[in-house]
Every structure is written in structure tokens, then in C-alpha cells.
Amino acid sequence: xxxxxxxxxxxxxxxxxxxxxxxxxxxxxxxxxxxxxxxxxxxxxxxxxxxxxxxxxxxxxxxxxxxxxxxxxxxxxxxxxxxxxxxxxxxxxxxxxxxxxxxxxxxxxxxxxxxxxxxxxxxxxxxxxxxxxxxxxxxxxxxxxxxxxxxxxxxxxxxxxxxxxxxxxxxxxxxxxxxxxxxxxxxxxxxxxxxxxxx
Amino acid sequence: xxxxxxxxxxxxxxxxxxxxxxxxxxxxxxxxxxxxxxxxxxxxxxxxxxxxxxxxxxxxxxxxxxxxxxxxxxxxxxxxxxxxxxxxxxxxxxxxxxxxxxxxxxxxxxxxxxxxxxxxxxxxxxxxxxxxxxxxxxxxxxxxxxxxxxxxxxxxxxxxxxxxxxxxxxxxxxxxxxxxxxxxxxxxxxxxxxxxxxxxxxxxxxxxxxxxxxxxxxxxxxxxxxxxxxxxxxxxxxxxxxxxxxxxxxxxxxxxxxxxxxxxxxxxxxxxxxxxxxxxxxxxxxxxxxxxxxxxxxxxxxxxxxxxxxxxxxxxxxxxxxxxxxxxxxxxxxxxxxxxxxxxxxxxxxxxxxxxxxxxxxxxxxxxxxxxxxxxxxxxxxxxxxxxxxxxxxxxxxxxxxxxxxxxxxxxxxxxxxxxxxxxxxxxxxxxxxxxxxxxxxxxxxxxxxxxxxxxxxxxxxxxxxxxxxxxxxxxxxxxxxxxxxxxxxxxxxxxxxxxxxxxxxxxxxxxxxxxxxxxxxxxxxxxxxxxxxxxxxxxxxxxxxxxxxxxxxxxxxxxxxxxxxxxxxxxxxxxxxxxxxxxxxxxxxxxxxxxxxxxxxxxxxxxxxxxxxxxxxxxxxxxxxxxxxx
Ligand SMILES: Cc1ncc(C[n+]2csc(CCOP(=O)(O)OP(=O)(O)O)c2C)c(N)n1
Ligand code: SF4
Ligand code: SF4
Numbered sequence: 048x049x050x051x052x053x054x055x056x057x058x059x060x061x062x063x064x065x066x067x068x069x070x071x072x073x074x075x076x077x078x079x080x081x082x083x084x085x086x087x088x089x090x091x092x093x094x095x096x097x098x099x100x101x102x103x104x105x106x107x108x109x110x111x112x113x114x115x116x117x118x119x120x121x122x123x124x125x126x127x128x129x130x131x132x133x134x135x136x137x138x139x140x141x142x143x144x145x146x147x148x149x150x151x152x153x154x155x156x157x158x159x160x161x162x163x164x165x166x167x168x169x170x171x172x173x174x175x176x177x178x179x180x181x182x183x184x185x186x187x188x189x190x191x192x193x194x195x196x197x198x199x200x201x202x203x204x205x206x207x208x209x210x211x212x213x214x215x216x217x218x219x220x221x222x223x224x225x226x227x228x229x230x231x232x233x234x235x236x237x238x239x240x241x242x243x244x245x246x
Numbered sequence: 247x248x249x250x251x252x253x254x255x256x257x258x259x260x261x262x263x264x265x266x267x268x269x270x271x272x273x274x275x276x277x278x279x280x281x282x283x284x285x286x287x288x289x290x291x292x293x294x295x296x297x298x299x300x301x302x303x304x305x306x307x308x309x310x311x312x313x314x315x316x317x318x319x320x321x322x323x324x325x326x327x328x329x330x331x332x333x334x335x336x337x338x339x340x341x342x343x344x345x346x347x348x349x350x351x352x353x354x355x356x357x358x359x360x361x362x363x364x365x366x367x368x369x370x371x372x373x374x375x376x377x378x379x380x381x382x383x384x385x386x387x388x389x390x391x392x393x394x395x396x397x398x399x400x401x402x403x404x405x406x407x408x409x410x411x412x413x414x415x416x417x418x419x420x421x422x423x424x425x426x427x428x429x430x431x432x433x434x435x436x437x438x439x440x441x442x443x444x445x446x447x448x449x450x451x452x453x454x455x456x457x458x459x460x461x462x463x464x465x466x467x468x469x470x471x472x473x474x475x476x477x478x479x480x481x482x483x484x485x486x487x488x489x490x491x492x493x494x495x496x497x498x499x500x501x502x503x504x505x506x507x508x509x510x511x512x513x514x515x516x517x518x519x520x521x522x523x524x525x526x527x528x529x530x531x532x533x534x535x536x537x538x539x540x541x542x543x544x545x546x547x548x549x550x551x552x553x554x555x556x557x558x559x560x561x562x563x564x565x566x567x568x569x570x571x572x573x574x575x576x577x578x579x580x581x582x583x584x585x586x587x588x589x590x591x592x593x594x595x596x597x598x599x600x601x602x603x604x605x606x607x608x609x610x611x612x613x614x615x616x617x618x619x620x621x622x623x624x625x626x627x628x629x630x631x632x633x634x635x636x637x638x639x640x641x642x643x644x645x646x647x648x649x650x651x652x653x654x655x656x657x658x659x660x661x662x663x664x665x666x667x668x669x670x671x672x673x674x675x676x677x678x679x680x681x682x683x684x685x686x687x688x689x690x691x692x693x694x695x696x697x698x699x700x701x702x703x704x705x706x707x708x709x710x711x712x713x714x715x716x717x718x719x720x721x722x723x724x725x726x727x728x729x730x731x732x733x734x735x736x737x738x739x740x741x742x743x744x745x746x747x748x749x750x751x752x753x754x755x756x757x758x759x760x761x762x763x764x765x766x767x768x769x770x771x772x773x774x775x776x777x778x779x780x781x782x783x784x785x786x787x788x789x790x791x792x793x794x795x796x797x798x799x800x801x802x803x804x805x806x807x808x809x810x811x812x813x814x815x816x817x818x819x820x821x822x823x824x825x826x827x828x829x830x831x832x833x834x835x836x837x838x839x840x841x842x843x844x845x846x847x848x849x850x851x852x853x854x855x856x857x858x859x860x861x862x863x864x865x866x867x868x869x870x871x872x873x874x875x876x877x
Contacts, residue, residue, distance in 0.1 A: 057664045060625060061855075069262075069427075076262045076429050081504075083393075084262075084427035088287070093662075094840050095625030104579070106502040106510050108393075110426040115609075127623070132616045150623040154834050154844040155670055158621040172612045184250040192854050 049080060049104040049210045053112045056135050057131040058098040058123035059148050061197035066223060067121065068099035070200065074219040075103045085110025090126045094148075096130055103210060119208055120131055120174065121199050123182075125166045132173055139174040140208050145168065145194060146183035178202070189235035197224070197232040201239025253295055254302065255432050263430040265423040266291035269333070269361055271430070272401030274303065276357065277438035279328035281307045282316040284710065284737035286335030286421040287370040288424040289363035293333055294742070297751040310750045313338035317415035318362065319558055324358035325451070327444035329405050333361040333522040336375045337679065341711070343380075346414070350384050351462035352450050352470070354410040356440070357405035358415045363424050366548040370421075372660070372679065374581060376549040377418055377704040381526035385466055387473050388416040388483070388525040390721055393500040394428040398509045400482055400523060402433065407476055411628040418525060420548060422500040422583065434836070452769050458827075474527045478558045482523035485532055487539065493596050494518035494540040496533065496553060498525065501546040502587035514593065525741070530557050532593045544596040545572040548584050571596055622734040624668060629841040630807035630816065630857030633663040633731050635778035637673040638836060639802075640700065640729065642781070643788035654698045655690055655794075657683035661704035661713075662737045662806075670838045674702065681711025688715065688724035698792060699726045706736040709760060713768075719797050720769050727791045727798045730761050731778075741809055765799040772798035781864045807857050819856035820863060820876040822849050826870035832869065 054071060058064030072084045085100040099110045104124040115136030122128020122143035125188065135141060145163050152158040163179075171177045191197065200220060204213050217236060224232045252261045253271055255819065263271065269292050281300075284294035293307060300307040306323075313334045320330035322747075336343065339362050346360070362380075366373035368472065376539060381388035389404055391397040397419060404415040449458045479482075487494070497505055497515060500523045509517065537560060544556045551573035561568050571577040571592065578584070578592050594601055627634050631711045644654045658664050658674025660684060666673040674688060683701035690699045703712050708730050719726060725874045736742040743749040749760035765773045772794045776784045784802065791798035797831035810816050819841075834842045835851055841856040842849050851871070863871045 061621065072427055073262050076260065080429075082262060082429050084562050085422065086425060086427075087367070087421060088291075090427050093625040093628055093665075093870075094623075095852060108507045108510075110422050110428075110500075110503065111585055112277050113507075113590075126620060127346060129616055129620055130623075149843055150621050151626045151838045151840055152669065153621050156831075156844070157669060159619075160621060161619045169612060169619075190645060191357075192730065225821040227358070243601055 050106045050211050051104040053117050054101040054119045054209070055112055055117045055130035055131050055134055056120070056121045057127040057197060058097050059098050059127055060093050060095045062123045063193070064123055064158050065101055067200060068101050070216065070220045071101050071209070071211070073163065074123055075153045075213045076154065077219065078211055078212070081105060081107060083107050083110045095161070096127055098131060098240060105139050114194040114198035118191065119203060121203060123195065123199060125163050126161065129166050132170065135174045137175050139176070140206060141170055141177045142199065142202055142206070143170070143179040144182035144199060145179050146181050147242065178243070182239070185238045185242060186235055189238050190231045194228075194232050195237035198242075199234035200244050205240040205243035251540065253299055256756060257432055257434045259432045259471070260429050261432060262427055263394055264291060264427045265394040265397045265419065265425060267295050267402050267769055268398035268430050269419070271432065272434055273331045273359070275398070275433050276300070276402045276405040277436040278331050279305050279442070279617050280320055280323035280330040281305065281332070282310045282314050283333040284313045284338060285736055285742045286419040287337045287739055288365060289333045289361060291424070291740070291741050291843050292361060293751065294740070295610050300752045302692065306863070307751055307798070309478045311745060313342040314345050316864060317342040318763060318824055320322065320358055321345065321349055321354070323442070324356045326356065326444045327440050328356040328442050329358075330356065331361065331437065331534050334363070336364045336371055336377055337360060337373065338362070339377055339380060341680070346384055348453050349414055350386055350466055351453065351459060352704055352812040354408060354414055355412065358414040359401060359408060360414055360582065362418050364418060364420045364422055364549070373494035374549055376449055376552065378480065378525050378552045379550065381416060384469055385410065385412055386416055386526070387477070388418055389469070389803050390418045390499050390523055390525050391423055392499050393423060394426060394519065394522070395430050396523065398430055398481060399433070405532035410476065411473055413466075414468055420500055427674055430760045438640055441529045452625060462755040464792040470527060477524035477527050480529065483516075483529050484521040485536060487520070487536060489539060490520040491516050491624040493542045493544070494520065494536045495544045495546060495593070495596065496520045496536065496557060497546040497556035498522045499548060501584045504586045505546060505593070508590045508593055514597070514601070516690055517597070522553065524579070530560060533560055537561055537564055537566065537568060540567045540568065542571070542596060544577070544592055545570060546578065546584070546589060546592065552718035561800070607609070609640055614837060615848065623793060625665065626668065626840050627662060627665045628807045629839050629855045630810070631662065632733055632778045632802065632804035632835050632860035633666060634671065634837060634839065635781060635861045636729065636784065636802040637666045637671050637772070637857070638861070639778060639781050639788055640673065640782035642785045643792060646785065647792055650699070654700055655687070655698065657687045657701045658722060659683040659701070659703040659705055659707045659740070662733075663704055663731045663867070668838070670835055680707050681715060684712055684715035684719060685728070687728070688719045688722070691724045691726055692722070700792070701726060701728045703728065704729055705730060705732040705734070705746050709745050713764060716765065716770070718770050723796055727788070727794070727800065729788070730799065730801045732761055732801050732803040735806050735809055737806045737808065741806065749847045759799050762799070770797050770799045771795070773801075775801045775803055777804055778802040779859055781861060781862060807859065809867055810858060819851060819858050820860060820873050821851050821853070823870050823872055824848055826868055828868055828870070833866050836865050837862055
């Protein structure tokens with residue numbers, strides 16, 4: 048029986064972070080887990096920072112993850128992964144897409160985008176394990192830059208850290224993506240898995 | 247998060263639902279006939295969910311023009327004996343308040359439930375208004391759930407209470423209930439067969455007789471006496487007490503989840519817990535039961551010390567010496583939302599022990615460093631947002647008139663266009679409440695200021711509360727320019743239709759009501775419609791409008807870029823010719839479109855997100871930006 052499992056998805060609005068949280072939460076309900084998903088919607092489609100907390104297990108009540116208690120962090124963008132730092136701790140497995148999306152103040156020259164190495168270095172100081180790769184390039188190979196989220200999902204599944212079987216996740220993913228994009232999403236999911244297996 | 251089938255799922259089924267969907271399901275289970283709302287985060291998905299199944303259920307679901315109208319429609323339905331639901335965000339209740347106050351004297355026949363979604367944080371609301379106090383002003387029953395399952399069940403129960411007492415019932419939620427998803431067990435859908443009929447009863451429904459008003463005030467207070475009994479026995483209040491505890495916690499709403507989790511995780515024993523869902527009237531007997539045993543009590547509630555006030559007065563009634571931990575002694579904050587950490591440290595103070603390990607210094611240092619290098623990511627206006635173009639044109643018009651930007655006050659309003667507060671636009675000077683821009687601009691003119699006054703207001707905001715101030719401005723001949731940013735939708739809250747959209751909540755097409763027709767009918771002498779993507783034309787018209795003496799109205803009409811993408815109305819993306827781009831960065835510095843990416847020496851357009859609006863083409867001094875040819 049799962050007592051407490053905390054997954055955090057940190058993304059830029061429009062990257063499909065909310066789809067990911069829905070897929071994982073629905074899959075968890077399918078196998079009978081108690082679920083709490085905490086997110087603040089409203090700006091999600093507009094390129095702001097979006098954090099979703101997906102929590103599963105008997106002892107879970109709060110929609111927010113206690114600081115430092117994340118089991119898995121899916122960082123869809125480097126600095127967004129870093130923005131979730133206070134929730135990350137020694138037990139965290141973090142998986143980070145290294146492809147940056149520059150916020151407007153950075154393009155304006157008002158703020159600086161930190162080097163990716165620095166982002167990973169800082170995250171590694173807090174997180175038990177950090178895995179990073181360019182999921183955007185992999186999504187391109189799958190046929191669309193819009194399926195970065197499915198690549199990330201495949202990678203997490205390949206790490207075998209989720210308390211949900213692979214088949215349930217994949218099936219739920221395909222139920223939740225727009226009609227007609229199932230093939231591309233499945234390909235992206237599998238390329239994400241391969242990425243972890245080959246490393 | 248659900249689709250049609252899950253919201254109408256069979257009783258007993260466990261379904262993943264967002265709090266707002268659970269509220270919608272609760273209303274469906276209660277057999278509602280009418281549901282209305284004006285959208286507002288975090289309440290929007292309630293009526294959005296109901297609208298999707300309105301036809302299946304044969305019920306009326308609509309986006310009303312504002313919250314007051316939404317409430318009045320629901321009231322009219324409830325007068326006739328059917329059940330009705332109305333939903334709004336926290337400040338929406340201020341707009342609806344006038345209608346609500348009179349409804350307390352008339353009462354209702356069919357159940358009327360008003361869902362008000364407060365926003366501790368705040369995440370998306372102009373203030374952290376704590377609407378629990380509104381129950382004291384209206385004297386109405388109020389309930390508060392702590393999670394999605396309770397939200398569904400409490401809404402269903404609220405309809406029964408409303409009919410028992412013949413009073414509207416307010417269900418107050420907070421963002422972390424509305425937007426939390428959880429596994430929810432569905433209940434039976436009641437089949438309510440009632441022939442709606444409005445019976446004439448002047449004393450109830452007419453507020454023109456002062457004698458009647460006095461009678462109804464007494465009636466209201468009598469009903470609220472009866473409410474005490476109901477609230478005392480409400481199954482959603484939970485007292486967990488063995489009787490030998492020396493300390494206790496009184497908690498309501500979302501913090502109850504944090505508390506339960508902390509208690510379980512750190513195996514906390516010997517703490518009595520009273521969770522309260524009856525906000526008005528409070529279950530005083532239940533509270534006294536706890537207070538009669540403990541010597542120290544922690545009150546856990548977000549925002550204002552609503553419970554704490556009452557707990558203190560009950561303590562003085564029972565005459566025991568009990569220490570109260572809460573807002574007044576700074577144990578919990580009055581601003582912002584709670585977290586598991588806030589609750590844990592409050593509980594530590596109650597128990598005088600440490601719960602769990604604390605983070606080491608190293609961690610704090612790393613977090614500090616991260617904070618110092620992390621760029622902000624406030625939501626920008628989208629690539630291709632027409633509002634961006636309108637504000638650029640306004641700036642150009644001001645400059646062309648030889649004026650400085652400080653010499654033209656640009657009053658703002660609520661909606662996506664308020665994102666123009668960010669660099670590089672930094673356009674609006676105010677963002678206050680729905681529709682305020684026009685009245686404020688007129689006020690500046692009437693004050694005799696030499697500054698020019700411009701009001702910029704969204705289309706839905708104009709319909710919500712912008713028409714009356716425009717009438718006022720015309721009547722008193724204010725010298726102001728009103729720019730209505732007409733993107734055909736209520737964009738900020740997720741693209742609901744408004745009277746100008748030509749569509750209603752359930753998807754049927756209707757004849758759009760045009761803003762320019764309204765302006766002309768009011769008597770505005772200068773009314774023009776422009777396409778903001780055409781910067782030159784828009785600038786020319788704005789120059790004319792600013793020169794015009796009297797009220798001028800410019801409607802900047804262009805579909806919201808998100809909708810344009812969804813409806814596949816956009817062209818191919820633009821691109822920067824690297825040989826022509828001099829690296830002057832003018833495009834980025836003027837527009838700040840997120841698709842214009844600075845790559846160190848030149849601008850590059852992100853073709854994944856560019857909508858091909860072509861506005862950057864018009865600001866590039868070297869013609870380096872080109873539109874891809876459509877194949
Ligand atoms: C009284 C009140 N009701 C609702 C809201 C929520 N709200 C904020 S912006 C907005 C939409 C405004 O739409 P529109 O004027 O068309 O501008 P757009 O977002 O489309 O640019 C709404 C409904 C609010 N802030 N206050
Ligand atoms: S949602 Fe529409 S109106 Fe809002 S910022 Fe995006 S494009 Fe502009
Ligand atoms: S055309 Fe230019 S301004 Fe318009 S979306 Fe593309 S990059 Fe942005």
C-alpha cells in the first residue's frame with residue numbers, strides 16, 4: 048500500500064504540464080490510489096510559471112507537497128525546475144529538460160538566464176538525483192515539438208519510480224491527448240523511455 | 247478534468263474531479279434547473295462544467311453579463327420553486343451584494359446556493375477579501391468545505407438547508423478547494439419534479455413598505471435561529487476528542503488537510519480537533535464542548551481571525567481560562583495562504599515540541615543562491631496578442647501629438663490587457679475593479695487636470711460594468727478617450743463568450759451585440775472601429791480620437807490570439823532575415839512578444855509559438871522581419 052508519493056511538475060504555461068498531471072493522477076485513480084492534485088490554474092495557457100503537485104497514497108490529505116518531500120520532480124524547463132527547489136530534497140529524483148524558454152525580461156536584457164550547468168549544479172546540491180537531457184530534440188524526432196511532456200513521462204516511467212504500472216500510464220496518456228495525436232505522443236513516450244534505458 | 251461522462255457518472259463511482267467539477271456535480275445531484283455565473287478565477291470551472299452537460303440535463307446554464315445579473319437570474323428561478331446555483335469569485339460578491347441583501351428579506355422557495363470562491367494567496371484576485379464576514383452582514387447561512395469530496399456533498403446539502411430555511415445559502419470556498427483535484431465518490435442524482443410557478447406575495451417580494459421590511463427582518467432572524475440547530479448537527483463538522491486532551495485545535499477549510507497530515511506523519515497524540523464547516527451560524531455548542539476540556543487552543547484559519555473572534559467570546563461566556571493561539575498573537579499569518587509548514591510550526595507552538603527535523607543551513611544557503619539568480623516568469627501577453635498592438639499604437643499616437651507619456655494618463659481595467667503593466671509596455675497606470683477605468687478618466691478630467699485622460703477597457707469588462715460610466719461621461723461631456731480592447735472573448739478567465747461574441751455558454755450561436763452600436767446609441771459623437779494589427783491605421787485613428795473634444799470611443803477589434811490559433815485562423819510564422827537584422831533589438835524592446843528571442847547578437851523568432859500577426863514587421867526599422875509565404 049502506498050502511503051505517500053509526491054510528484055511535482057514544474058513547467059512554463061503551454062508546455063503541457065497540466066496534461067501530465069491529469070494523466071498521472073487519472074492513472075493513479077484507476078489503480079485505486081487516493082489522490083490529491085494541487086495546482087493554481089488561470090494563467091496556465093499564457094507562458095507563466097505553472098507548478099502542479101500530484102500526491103498519492105493513504106496518508107495524503109494536503110494538495111501541497113511539504114517542503115523537501117518531493118519524490119519525483121519533472122522539470123519541463125531548466126529554470127522552472129529550479130523554481131521548485133524548495134520542494135526538492137534528498138529523496139528526490141529530478142528529471143530536467145535542458146531546453147530553455149527565455150522569459151520576456153531576459154530577452155529585454157533586464158534579467159539574465161543562468162547557464163544550464165549552473166542550474167543543474169544548484170539543483171544537484173538539494174536533490175538526491177538529477178537526470179537531464181534535451182527533451183525538445185527528442186520530441187522533434189517523434190514528430191512534434193508539442194510532445195515534450197510525453198517524452199518526459201516516458202523517461203519517468205523508464206526510471207521505474209512511479210507507483211503506477213507502465214501500461215496504465217501509457218493507456219491514460221493516450222486517452223488524454225487531443226484526438227489524432229495519439230501516435231506521435233506514443234512515439235514520444237517510447238523515445239523518452241529509450242533515452243533513460245540507453246544511459 | 248473530467249469529460250461529460252464522468253460528471254454524469256453513476257452513484258458510487260470513484261472519479262478524479264477538480265473541486266469546481268465536484269461542486270458542479272453536487273448541483274447536478276441536487277437537481278438544479280438554472281445555473282449562472284460571471285467567470286472569475288478560481289470559480290470559473292463550475293459553470294463551465296455545467297454548461298457542457300446543460301443540454302443533456304435540460305437545464306439553463308449561462309454566463310451572465312455580471313455577478314449581480316447572475317444572482318438576479320438565479321433568484322428569479324428560485325422564487326418559482328426550482329433549485330438554482332450561482333457562482334462567483336470573491337470580489338464578484340461585492341457586485342452582487344445589493345441584490346443579495348434584498349434577497350435575505352424575500353427569501354426563496356426553491357433552493358438557492360451561492361458559491362463564492364475566495365483566494366488566499368492571492369493567486370489571481372485583486373484583494374484577499376475574506377467573505378466569511380459577509381455572512382454576518384447578510385445574516386445568511388454559510389458553509390465551507392475543505393476538499394473536493396466535501397465540496398460536492400456540502401453543495402448538495404446546502405440546497406436542502408436553503409429550502410428548509412427558505413433562505414439563500416452561501417458556500418464559501420478557497421482556491422485550494424476549487425482547484426484541487428481528488429478522487430471523489432459520486433452520489434445519487436435527485437430527480438426533482440416541480441412545476442415552476444411564482445406566487446404573488448407582496449410582503450415578501452416588495453421592499454417599498456417599511457412595515458413589511460421590519461416584519462421580514464424579524465422573520466430573517468427567526469429563520470437564523472432555526473439555522474443554529476441545523477448547523478449544530480451538520481455532519482461536516484467533526485469533533486475528534488477523547489476527553490482527556492489538554493490542548494485542542496479549531497480549524498476550518500483547507501488547513502484541516504495540512505493538520506490531518508501533520509498529525510499522522512508525526513504521530514501527534516492527545517490533541518482534540520474540531521473541524522468546522524458551518525461558518526454561519528457557528529456550532530457554538532460543539533465549540534463549547536471542546537473549550538470545556540482544554541486549557542490551550544489553536545485556531546487554524548486562513549486570512550482574517552473570523553473563528554478566533556468567536557472562540558474568544560465563547561471562552562468568556564464559559565468563564566474558563568484558556569490560552570488562544572492564532573492571529574492576535576502572531577502564531578499564524580493574516581495574509582497569504584497557509585502551507586503544511588505554517589500548520590506544522592503552529593502545532594509545534596501549541597504542543598511546545600519540535601515535529602520532525604529542520605533543514606540544515608547548507609540547504610538554506612543554496613535556496614538563497616537560487617533565489618538570487620532565478621529570473622521571474624510572470625505571465626506575458628501571448629505571442630500575437632492584439633492588446634499588445636493596441637498599446638503600441640497608443641504610445642505612438644501620444645508621441646505623434648508631441649506629448650510625453652507622463653502627460654497622458656492611461657487608466658487600465660481588469661483582463662489580459664492589464665498584463666501591459668509589465669515591461670516593455672508599462673502602459674497602464676491603474677487596475678482597480680471591473681469597469682473603473684472610464685469613471686476614473688472622467689474624474690481626472692472633471693478635476694481640471696491638464697493631462698489627457700484615456701480609459702482602456704476590455705470588451706467583457708465593458709459589458710460587465712463599463713456602459714454606465716460611459717453614459718455618465720457623455721451626459722457630463724467629459725473630454726476623454728475610451729479604447730475598448732475587443733478580442734471577442736473573456737480571455738483572462740479562459741475564453742468564455744460575452745454578449746459581443748455571438749455565442750452563449752452552451753455553444754449556440756446568437757446575434758452579437760456590438761460595442762460601437764452601444765456607444766452610438768448613448769450619444770458618443772466619435773466612434774471608430776480599428777484592427778490593432780494595422781499599427782498605422784490604429785495610430786492614425788487614436789491621434790484623431792485624442793484630439794477630439796468630448797467623449798471619443800475607439801473599438802480595437804481583433805480576435806484573441808489563443809482563439810485564433812485554436813480556430814486555425816493564423817497564418818504562417820514570421821522570421822528574421824539574419825543578414826538584414828542589425829541587432830538593434832527594437833522589435834523586442836518595443837513589443838516584448840515572447841516569440842521574439844534575443845540570441846546575443848540578433849533577434850530570432852520562435853516559430854513554434856509565433857502566430858504570424860505581423861506586428862513586429864511594422865516596428866523593425868530595417869525591414870528585417872518577413873512573413874513566410876503560405877504554400
Ligand atoms: C468583480 C469581478 N468579476 C470577475 C473578475 C474576474 N476577471 C478578471 S479579468 C476578467 C475578464 C475580462 O475580460 P475582458 O474585459 O474581455 O478582457 P480580456 O481578458 O479578454 O482581455 C474577469 C472576468 C474580477 N476580477 N472581478
Ligand atoms: S489570452 Fe488572448 S487576450 Fe489574453 S494575452 Fe493571450 S492573446 Fe492576449
Ligand atoms: S509576428 Fe512578430 S509580434 Fe507577431 S507573434 Fe510573431 S514574433 Fe510576435
